[in-house]
Every structure is written in structure tokens, then in C-alpha cells.
Amino acid sequence: MKKLVLSLLTVAALSTAALAQSTPVKFGIKAGVAFPNMTFSANGASFSYDTKTSYYVGGTVEFGLSDLISIQPGLTFIDKGTKINSSSFGFDNDDFLTDDDATLNFKYLELPVNAIVNFKAGNAGKIFVGAGPYFAYALSANAKMGSEKEKIEFEDAGFKRTDFGLNFLAGFQLNNGLNIHAGYGLGLGNMADDEEAKAYDASIKHKVFTVGLGFSF
Template sequence: MKKLFLFIALGLFLVTSSFAQGEIRLGVKAGLNLASIGGDAYYTGFGGFNSRTSFHIGGLVEVPVTDKISVQPEILYSSQGSKTNYGFGTTENSKLDYLNIPVMGKYHIIQGLSAELGPVIGILVNAESVDFETGLVGETKDQYKGLDIGIGIGASYRLPMGFFGSLRYNKGVTDINDIKDEDFNAKNQNNVFQVSAGYSF
């Protein structure tokens, strides 16, 4: 699965590079994730899912297509999931780690400022639950599907010297549950708000 992921990433880079109409930029980025799980069984408070704070880190390539439009494939390690409140003081941290490939179409509004929209393809690399009271860790990867697809929307601002900041919201559109139980039919999706800082050259 990881080899397929890297093959897709390489293919995207080669395809977008072939349409380049200007200087291609390479960059790195990292930042904060505010992640949650939404869907049929989503509700906050007693017995529900709450936001989990974590991180993302990775690299990007920005390929200009016209003066106003560019394409930006990225490869990010993104730690997602949620906090789950079961009531009676019992809270569990559901940790879902993905290798994500966002492919952002960027529209440059003014110098430095751009709006972003595009698909986000994720490969699940690790899943575990951590009980806050006992510290016990349980492997849960078999409960989730290996592939996740979402839509990312956001904005970024790049300074002339190459440093940039961005805000993005990734809305999951596919069901992440893979629990093989005929009595369980809930559908859930990943939702992630990201604040990033980086450098491109």
C-alpha cells in the first residue's frame, strides 16, 4: 500500500510538472491539527466524539499553470482521530495516523495570497486507542479502512522571502469504519482543521 502511495505521488509530480508554465517551487510545511470524527454516530459531550489536537508535517511542490492558477501536490504525515467520552469520567484517545496526498488547485487572488481547493487521499498507517485513566494502548487498525478520501479547502499567504502560512479544512467524504459486525452500521468520516507554517523556494 505504501509503495502504491509513493507511486501515485511520483505520478502526480510528473504530470503536474509537464504542465508547468513558470518556476516550480519545492517546500516543506508543518503545523497543528484539530481533528474529529463525524458522521452518523457523531455528537459531542456525554458518550460522543470530541476534537483531538495533534500535528502534520511533510513536503510540497507548487507547479504554476497560468499567472493566476497553480497545482500543489503534497505528501503529509497527519495524525488525526478524536477524543471519545464514554461517560462516568472515562475518556479514550482514538489516534489515526495517515500518509496524506492533498492535491490543491490554487488561485492567486493577489500577490502572496491564494485560495486552495482539491482532493485529499489518505493511507492509514497506524491506528490505536489510549485510555486516559490507565494509559493502556490498544491496536485498532483492523477497525478502520486503509483508504480515506476527503476534500480540502483553505487559503495561504506567502512572503517574498519564501515563508508562508496556511489555513485548511479537510472534510472526509468516505466512510472510515471497517468494523465487521452486522449490528454496527454507523458511517463516520475524518474532519481536520489545519494551521500550517512552511518555507518554499
């Protein structure tokens, strides 16, 4: 798996270097608040756990193909997961001997590649919208309830470390490079990775809404 990740990063780096030789390049940084949750399905039934609040931080490289179109790969560290509130499913908190919500936390290194469409907004700046695929690799994970926290071992817990999906984003950028943006990540990869899950045709997928600030220079 490490060889796969290194290979993907190498290909991305070589492609970036080749593209940079022939197109205008802008570098950027970004950070903000993330609102992830996870969807579970099995045997035709599906449901979503509650959204938790987390964060993301990362960098981008934007290659201008024209005044209208640009390509923007990046690298993002993001905390995904979900909140599990027993009251949402009709359980009595006494069954769990606690009033604390539980959270699942997955920390990913994510590689998105987005196609961006830019629209001038008078003399103030530009509006941009975009979409593209992403590949992510989980660096670590844990489950937390109250003051108790337990590390999630991916193979033992039946989770995959890798994930992939689609990004959608939009925002407004001032002429000085400062931007405000929002995005949505739709996970397409099935996180479930054990024989019992396969027997029930089970799938676990990430969804995340993000909003934040960035700067391009």
C-alpha cells in the same frame, strides 16, 4: 493495498515530472497544529466526538500555470483521530473508573492535490486560496486513555486503512517565501469496514482543521 498506494504514488510522480518540464516549479515545506475529530452516524442519527490537538508536517510542489492559477500536489504526515470525553455524553466518570479522556490516534500519509488561486497583496506578498482532493493511507493507529495505550489492528477493529476527501486552504505568503496558512479537510471515505457496521448503515469519517507555517523556495 500496498500495490494501490504504490501505483498512486507512481502516477503522481510521473505527472509531476511531466508538468515540471513545461511550467515554473516551486518546492515548499510546511508544519503546524491540527485539530481533528471524527463523526459517527448510524440509522440516520449522527454525532461528533470532541476535537483533539495534534500536528502535521509535509512538503509541496507548486506548478505555476499563470500568475493567477497554480497546481500544488504534496505529501503530508498527519495525526488524525478524536477525543472521547465521557462527560460530553452524560456518563459518570465512575462508570469508567477514571477521570482521563480517551483519544483515538490515526497517523496518515496523505497525498493532496490542490488547485491554488493567487491574488497579489501590494508589494508585501500574495493571498492564496485553494481546494482539491486528497488520498490518505494509515500507517498506524492506537487508542489511549491515561497512561494506557493499545495498538489498533485495522482489520480486527473494523477500520479501513485508506481514506479520501476534500481539502480547503487559504493563507498569506510574503515575498521571501514564508507563509501562514489554514486548512480544512473533509473526509468522504467511510472508515467503518465490518459486517455489523454495514447492517446498521454506520459510517465513521474524519474532519480536521489545521493552521501552520510554510516556506516556499
